[in-house]
Amino acid sequence: MGATYRIVVRGELDDRFAFLFNGMRMERVAGTTVLTGTVVDQAQLHGYIDRLAELGLDLLRIEQPGEVVGLAARATTQGKGN
């Protein structure tokens, strides 16, 4: 049940924010935060988007990694320098 999603927001966020997203994995990549994890259904995904809005975070991308390989691969290889 559910699917793996990758949510990219602008700005680097500490791991403590993961609690708002039921423990999705958080990585900080070149001035963005990449949340990766299983999303149960669309309702949960929209709940996460609302939560980003509550914090005033800018949403950059939502993707299912299997489908948008190019962006995902680039995002994880950048940003070691931070």
Added chain:
Amino acid sequence: MGVTLYAGGPPQQPARPPPLLTTKLHPPAGREQTVLRVRLVKRLQAPAGTKLTALAAPAGYGKTTLLGAWRELAPQQPIAWLTVDEGDNDPVVLWSYVTAALVEACPDLEVRAIPEHVDAATIVDVVLPELINALAAFGPAALVLDDFHELTSGPARDSLAWFIDRVPSTFRLVIATRTEPALSLGALRAHGELLELRAAELGFDATEAAALLNDLLGLGLEREQVEALVERTEGWPAGIYLAALSLQSTPDRSEFVSRFSGGNRHVVDFLVDEVLNHHDSNVQTLMLRSSILGRMCGPLCDAVLEKEGSAERLRELARTNLFLVPLDDRGEWYRFHQLFAQLLRVELEHREPGLAPTLHRRALAWHREHGTIEEALRHAFGAESAKELPVSTGPSRGQADLSEREVVVLRMLTGPLSERDIGRELYVSHNTVHSHTRSIFRKLGASSRSEAIRKARSAGLI
């Protein structure tokens, strides 16, 4: 809120208004520390025939503050105010509040009370046409619906869309919303009846930031430092204000500004620690633990913290922190700015993991005793399943698209209680319980109580 306003009492004189009712009908009191944004107040003096004004921007853009200032300063017409919350998704509740707000701002408006047992169809067929006629007879008037994004149900939004289509040209509806309103803006725009203010316009420019940072807060920053803060936050007022709170007790301000502007960490992440750490531990505990509360007063915080002295701490904090918003002029009720509350909840979970459900249980006990309605519902939910989620609107894991209130009602429906009993138990009207039940049935595709319970159980909802 689920209480039918005029039940049992003469119109305009609800026999026993719930304690928080009136706070929905006023903007938060004006504060000395806010910047008067003249350019935006002027924009709000829209040309005649502007039926809808929409302030659409994320949290922390100062929408409420701006509308509050406009209401104070520009009384070309009486301006009614309603802060929308989740309970207003019931059209009967929504229009009861709208009517109460309009009558308060326009005492001569001739409207009849909304009877207790009407359904949504009657609202559109009977109540709204009467209201529109009364507004046409009354003349210029405006209604602010703050937190319009809380209206998520079809019937409530449809009734508003119907209303906007037909209001007289002397009437202005002004909404503040974090999400794009589901109203036909295109048609209104085409007719020149729409005024939109969005994030780009609502953000602070350097002059406004300087007015806040230097004129009001006396931080004495150089022009370049102000510009650096505006650039780093992209003019986001909440971000600038968080920075200001941090700067107030930072000895080396220029070091702070360059550290802040140079980094990649998100503004809120960078600043929340800084802001909290400027307070003594009692105040920090109060801020963190009361963040689970939608609204708060001294006795409620005392109960949730199991510690006395909250009322004084709240008053003191409100003097120096704009994110604690007074809801009345007696210094009793406050709420945290939504954005700040969310940050505090993150920090609470970080510093005291797993404490939130306990805090919810205490809040629930207090609300049951003192009879405030919406919060009791929220905390009933929070106490049971806040393990992984903060108090927040929006669906949670496995809850499909049932609202928190619907889940509470659904759980109660599994027992022997009738809808009327449940209403009594939750301090809401029978009508409200019934409308939740209908909505639950619709969402689950059930046609009876037993079918709804069966489906909900097999979906793991209850």
